[in-house]
Amino acid sequence: xxxxxxxxxxxxxxxxxxxxxxxxxxxxxxxxxxxxxxxxxxxxxxxxxxxxxxxxxxxxxxxxxxxxxxxxxxxxxxxxxxxxxxxxxxxxxxxxxxxxxxxxxxxxxxxxxxxxxxxxxxxxxxxxxxxxxxxxxxxxxxxxxxxxxxxxxxxxxxxxxxxxxxxxxxxxxxxxxxxxxxxxxxxxxxxxxxxxxxxxxxxxxxxxxxxxxxxxxxxxxxxxxxxxxxxxxxxxxxxxxxxxxxxxxxxxxxxxxxxxxxxxxxxxxxx
Amino acid sequence: xxxxxxxxxxxxxxxxxxxxxxxxxxxxxxxxxxxxxxxxxxxxxxxxxxxxxxxxxxxxxxxxxxxxxxxxxxxxxxxxxxxxxxxxxxxxxxxxxxxxxxxxxxxxxxxxxxxxxxxxxxxxxxxxxxxxxxxxxxxxxxxxxxxxxxxxxxxxxxxxxxxxxxxxxxxxxxxxxxxxxxxxxxxxxxxxxxxxxxxxxxxxxxxxxxxxxxxxxxxxxxxxxxxxxxxxxxxxxxxxxxxxxxxxxxxxxxxxxxxxxxxxxxxxxxxxxxxxxxxxxxxxxxxxxxxxxxxxxxxxxxx
Numbered sequence: 001x002x003x004x005x006x007x008x009x010x011x012x013x014x015x016x017x018x019x020x021x022x023x024x025x026x027x028x029x030x031x032x033x034x035x036x037x038x039x040x041x042x043x044x045x046x047x048x049x050x051x052x053x054x055x056x057x058x059x060x061x062x063x064x065x066x067x068x069x070x071x072x073x074x075x076x077x078x079x080x081x082x083x084x085x086x087x088x089x090x091x092x093x094x095x096x097x098x099x100x101x102x103x104x105x106x107x108x109x110x111x112x113x114x115x116x117x118x119x120x121x122x123x124x125x126x127x128x129x130x131x132x133x134x135x136x137x138x139x140x141x142x143x144x145x146x147x148x149x150x151x152x153x154x155x156x157x158x159x160x161x162x163x164x165x166x167x168x169x170x171x172x173x174x175x176x177x178x179x180x181x182x183x184x185x186x187x188x189x190x191x192x193x194x195x196x197x198x199x200x201x202x203x204x205x206x207x208x209x210x211x212x213x214x215x216x217x218x219x220x221x222x223x224x225x226x227x228x229x230x231x232x233x234x235x236x237x238x239x240x241x242x243x244x245x246x247x248x249x250x251x252x253x254x255x256x257x258x259x260x261x262x263x264x265x266x267x268x269x270x271x
Numbered sequence: 272x273x274x275x276x277x278x279x280x281x282x283x284x285x286x287x288x289x290x291x292x293x294x295x296x297x298x299x300x301x302x303x304x305x306x307x308x309x310x311x312x313x314x315x316x317x318x319x320x321x322x323x324x325x326x327x328x329x330x331x332x333x334x335x336x337x338x339x340x341x342x343x344x345x346x347x348x349x350x351x352x353x354x355x356x357x358x359x360x361x362x363x364x365x366x367x368x369x370x371x372x373x374x375x376x377x378x379x380x381x382x383x384x385x386x387x388x389x390x391x392x393x394x395x396x397x398x399x400x401x402x403x404x405x406x407x408x409x410x411x412x413x414x415x416x417x418x419x420x421x422x423x424x425x426x427x428x429x430x431x432x433x434x435x436x437x438x439x440x441x442x443x444x445x446x447x448x449x450x451x452x453x454x455x456x457x458x459x460x461x462x463x464x465x466x467x468x469x470x471x472x473x474x475x476x477x478x479x480x481x482x483x484x485x486x487x488x489x490x491x492x493x494x495x496x497x498x499x500x501x502x503x504x505x506x507x508x509x510x511x512x513x514x515x516x517x518x519x520x521x522x523x524x525x526x527x528x529x530x531x532x533x534x535x536x537x538x539x540x541x542x543x544x545x546x547x548x549x550x551x552x553x554x555x556x557x558x559x560x561x562x563x564x565x566x567x568x569x570x571x572x573x574x
Contacts, residue, residue: 004384008383008384011376011379011380012380015373016377016395018373018450019396020399022407022410022450023399023402023407023410025410025414025420026410026413038413038423078288079288085289088284089285098285099563099567101293102292103566104559104563106504108507108555108559109507109508109511109528109555111513111531112303115535115545116299119302119541120295120299120302135295136295138295139295139296142288142291146288170280200402202404202405202514203514203532221514228409228412236403239403239406240403243402
């Protein structure tokens with residue numbers, strides 16, 4: 001096959017260099033001895049040590065992790081239900097509106113989503129803080145979960161569900177014992193996606209959070225405005241590390257699940 | 272019993288997420304519109320009351336009579352806002368075009384790659400999407416600064432004698448948007464190119480088309496759904512972008528997301544920022560509908 005030409009390879013290499021070089025440089029300069037992030041002055045981990053004495057930053061990290069864990073979990077439940085509703089029930093009243101509300105948050109500018117949620121909380125007299133932040137995160141991340149899970153459900157073989165129902169399983173039991181194990185990798189990667197989106201959101205968080213609930217991106221943002229420092233590079237490197245590990249685990253889990261599923265299927269056919 | 276349980280289960284599957292999105296996503300937009308029609312007040316919250324349901328239907332009618340379009344008149348009178356909308360659309364348009372120029376060859380190269388390495392390439396495109404948006408934008412500051420890494424490199428290579436001023440100009444914003452949104456453009460184009468039947472281009476070439484002509488007459492038209500989806504995924508959020516113009520753009524860069532943010536946080540004028548958001552939403556409603564239509568069509572095909 002001649003299709004994989006030199007031009008193709010060159011465009012991929014350039015494209016990927018463009019995607020990765022800035023991140024690599026950021027990580028490299030977090031280990032810089034000098035206070036400047038543009039001149040290399042030798043290897044040092046002092047900025048990381050300094051991070052652990054920055055109480056404001058540690059507090060913000062703790063808030064961010066709690067919001068992320070709670071919102072990703074609730075968003076995964078809601079998003080999975082939404083994906084089921086979208087794929088299983090092709091017609092119900094207001095389906096157009098429903099699918100609109102799933103897709104619109106994916107592209108909606110964050111300033112609009114943030115402002116509108118803030119005004120909702122003010123209108124119902126809900127004090128801004130940790131919980132408003134969490135509710136806002138659930139709302140915008142659940143749509144991403146819905147899209148991820150939906151794509152898995154579209155290729156789902158429904159005959160095994162029908163078999164379970166024919167054998168007398170209730171819909172809830174069928175869902176928990178048949179459907180959920182099959183779509184579990186997608187649900188899990190939906191959770192990871194929701195968690196990372198919650199972890200890095202700045203704009204929606206700034207609108208919906210209140211005193212005492214400053215997240216890590218909000219803290220980073222306020223420091224970035226004062227200037228670029230290796231300390232920020234160090235925080236960013238840690239965040240990138242966490243995300244990289246998360247993605248790695250997610251892909252390993254889904255791959256081993258996939259292998260297991262293929263094996264199970266082959267075993268089933270062999271009998 | 273089983274039937275009853277099944278009906279209840281089916282209902283709940285739809286009702287729970289539906290109700291959540293109605294309450295936290297749709298209703299807030301109506302509140303935004305309502306507040307954009309109220310008058311600014313020096314108080315907390317800084318606008319006059321929205322609805323006083325206690326006074327019943329008559330109260331609502333009275334309330335509607337108090338609607339004022341002053342905020343919208345204000346927006347049209349101050350040239351700043353009009354300029355900000357136009358420049359946001361322009362910057363988003365240029366960036367979307369540049370993103371397409373870079374993303375298409377990458378997606379095309381990926382679709383032509385041997386089957387064995389395609390999943391790895393796909394993973395590599397998706398991976399940056401998982402790292403923080405803020406961090407990725409921040410990374411560019413150190414590169415684009417006058418004494419930054421790009422200028423150091425170019426000066427050492429002797430390409431330029433004077434540092435290029437890129438940071439705090441529109442070029443920095445273009446770079447930031449292209450960089451941040453590149454995966455959103457690559458993925459849909461790749462998925463439409465990957466599904467393509469290669470015998471079509473071969474047939475075109477057998478019939479005497481040059482490879483370039485075959486590309487424009489056959490491959491490109493077939494990848495259009497992916498191109499359209501990618502452009503929407505980049506253009507719509509880019510119009511309202513805040514982080515990129517704020518960190519990479521200069522003080523004279525006008526983008527509506529930044530204007531809205533300042534109006535809200537610095538001037539504390541909630542009704543005016545609600546009006547800014549309402550108009551932005553009206554501008555974007557057509558592209559958003561277009562995007563949803565394309566998505567539902569893709570879903571229907573996938574089914």
